[in-house]
Amino acid sequence: QVQLVESGGGLVQPGGSLTLSCTVSGSFFRLYIMGWYRQAPGKQRELITTTTGDGNTNYGDSVKGRFTISRDNAQKTVYLHMNSLKYEDTGVYYCNKIPNTSWGQGTQVTVSS
Secondary structure: OOOEEOOOEEEEEEOOOOEEEEEEEOOHHHEEEEEEEEEEOOOOOEEEEEEOOOOOOOOOOOOOEEEEEEOOOOOOEEEEEEOOOOOOOEEEEEEEEEOOOOOOOOOEEEOOO
């Protein structure tokens, strides 16, 4: 059973930066496609970025040029580096493998002045 633990969220001002981390249990992390998801208040969870085991990445239009996904296969950790944060980036952020396994608790990001 793969377990996911997200961390690093918090309160940040517009234009600020934040880095999220997701630690993954299991022996096959390096083989997983990993994604970061965002669930804004009152909205469905959406996939915003992915990375393959060898580091290829894709980004949704809402975060392209501002967010960067990276991974450390030795540490079984995937990161989300968020820059130029906007009010609309507020939400709970989750990581998961693709195809999905059970969800973690997520980490709250609030962008507010």
